[in-house]
Amino acid sequence: MPAKATSASTRDNILSAATRVFARYGYEGGSVEKISRSAKSVDRMIYYYFGSKEGLFIEVLENAYRRMNDAELKLKLDTSQPIDGLNRVIGFVLSYYRKNPEFITLLNTENLQRGKHIAKSERAREYSSPAIAIISELLQNGIAQKLFRKDVSARNVYLLIVATAYFYMSNRFTLAAFLGENLQTTDAIDAWQSFISSTVLRSVLLKP
Amino acid sequence: MPAKATSASTRDNILSAATRVFARYGYEGGSVEKISRSAKSVDRMIYYYFGSKEGLFIEVLENAYRRMNDAELKLKLDTSQPIDGLNRVIGFVLSYYRKNPEFITLLNTENLQRGKHIAKSERAREYSSPAIAIISELLQNGIAQKLFRKDVSARNVYLLIVATAYFYMSNRFTLAAFLGENLQTTDAIDAWQSFISSTVLRSVLLKP
Amino acid sequence: MPAKATSASTRDNILSAATRVFARYGYEGGSVEKISRSAKSVDRMIYYYFGSKEGLFIEVLENAYRRMNDAELKLKLDTSQPIDGLNRVIGFVLSYYRKNPEFITLLNTENLQRGKHIAKSERAREYSSPAIAIISELLQNGIAQKLFRKDVSARNVYLLIVATAYFYMSNRFTLAAFLGENLQTTDAIDAWQSFISSTVLRSVLLKP
């Protein structure tokens, strides 16, 4: 007699299977059957717990955002060392995308759908970006220490970091074909991180 | 008697319809029927001209790459003015993505499929990147004019520009929800372009 | 703390919701979920109280018959005035169908199923037709008063009245499309009632 799955675990299994499948195949490509099979459950349960495929996708998205938010919240760092702090933020972002590539494909999938699910989600909008607040603090301390320029916005620095990290991971397959390089080796990633660090610092430092 | 579509135009209609549809709905979401209807033709013609849905997608991808390549080739600029030249490259890239958003979603779609189509394409690999060559020339002239640092690679500068431009357009829907801003106004895009220009220049200038 | 529905009211809610839903959508179209939602209850309760969808439908049918029977029983009229009495019966039948259109669609639904539920119901067969008895009395008095012909059966007069009233209401949608008229206005119904009265009387009167 197989162990009976509890109600909570059935739901959770479906949710994490859906995260995997949607991230791998996109929204249309991620069929209900692929998800239920991956969750070792049956199609019907998806409708029982999430109402529809779209409802499930929305919850997957909310989850992904929440995890990113939580990870940023855990990013405790000493803001009195602004240069070191910025480097740590860069390292964190690049590392997060490397370890959670599903976050990237989920966001791409949602952007393909022009953000229509995130618009329906009530919870997703609650997530502020802890990282922007951290960067803001780092910039202020850097200015106080006569290290940083005064006219740089935390939002722009945040977007610069995210854009370079995100793009590198998101487009690694077409870039590899295009550049004729393997971008996923440790060396390649380290080199990119180092270039990004240098770029970000030069954009904020008073005297590079 | 209605005008008979020529063979050439039927094929062309399908190709441009497919570009539209794949860009809008992705590979799985872009059904053969959506494409044929959008091209005012019938499913059967897609198989007649392109063999399969995958064959059609590959040709759409090749086309998109070729057009980008052609556009870069037309980017004649005076490389003796390196600072101005870099700014023009940045303006070109951002503007190209704005005017050809389908290029972005097609690349995202292909990356979701882990680049499996681009791998099958023979022509796609032929496209070098004229832009990298241009940047390389600009950097060399900048170094010769004692304006630029010596240890910056054209490939990295190119990726920096592309990443920031691409990410801004690609993720405009989720970013808008996340930041609570409209990123598609002319003012917002101009501000982003200005920040990128400043960042790129600071990363290459000897004395910012 | 919300008011707890009593057991009796839950059952009653389901029964009246089922009457509405079956009358509106038919037997197959009236899903268990539509009914439970309309009754502000849950699917499970239908099985708790009625055993099955079919059991619920049978009870709905029995109910409808019983209400019709009860209404006919309340039809107290002075049978010593046979002409006036017949007109009152006609008015009653037409009016009953107008006010209880669900009775018509329930019967149509049951006839579509070839009467298989009514056959299973034990109570439904108990209902005699009080109206036939009334008509019978009216005919006898009319004969005694030398007003009516002797060779007319109460059963036929009853069916004539019911057929014309039922058909007019039952087929009002297709008739409206077919005749290009609105049959549901008060004037249209009054005119039909007047024609029926005249027809019924002429069929029984000795000297019309």
Add this chain to the structure above:
Amino acid sequence: MPAKATSASTRDNILSAATRVFARYGYEGGSVEKISRSAKSVDRMIYYYFGSKEGLFIEVLENAYRRMNDAELKLKLDTSQPIDGLNRVIGFVLSYYRKNPEFITLLNTENLQRGKHIAKSERAREYSSPAIAIISELLQNGIAQKLFRKDVSARNVYLLIVATAYFYMSNRFTLAAFLGENLQTTDAIDAWQSFISSTVLRSVLLKP
């Protein structure tokens, strides 16, 4: 090697199977699979030829109306004999419903749906009622021959005939349970026809 069905016959087979199935099980109860199996075809073909289940039902309805219309058109009778003519019309209508019971259940099904399909159909509205025109002619001749009253409308006589014939067939199952009689024997039907004839004539005759 089985004989290959021609394109026309596949479509026709589906249409007549659908008429049978919808008439027997109603719209909801008449599943696409029941129809395709009955037509010895497959579900997919229904969508190929009719677009949707609803599209198929509309065509079935139009067909039923057209056949009724055609049958009435073929009803050539000598209008110079008005009494005999009316009896023939009554016989025709009752006989048509007996031989085409699917017409009745299709109309009931459509009325259950409040006529929403007939409203969408463009062709269905084209069918005038040849029978009304015939009755009109009979009434005029009857008046000219001093046989009929002047103040009777052909439309009402038509509805009277149709209502009594339709109701008798449509409700034969519940009526049988209710009256405790078998209404489908030849004797029973003949008796009903005879009563209807008498009733209709009495409603139009100057001196019954």
Add this chain to the structure above:
DNA sequence: CATGAATGAGCTTTCATTCAT
């Protein structure tokens, strides 16, 4: 060169119902 006809497999979703406490 072009196209109408056909199709098996898969899709998302809803069906009436039972399990288990």
Add this chain to the structure above:
DNA sequence: CATGAATGAAAGCTCATTCAT
């Protein structure tokens, strides 16, 4: 007495593709 959880089967429909001329 009442109800949350679960479910196999079937529903209507769309998928990319091939047949046959």
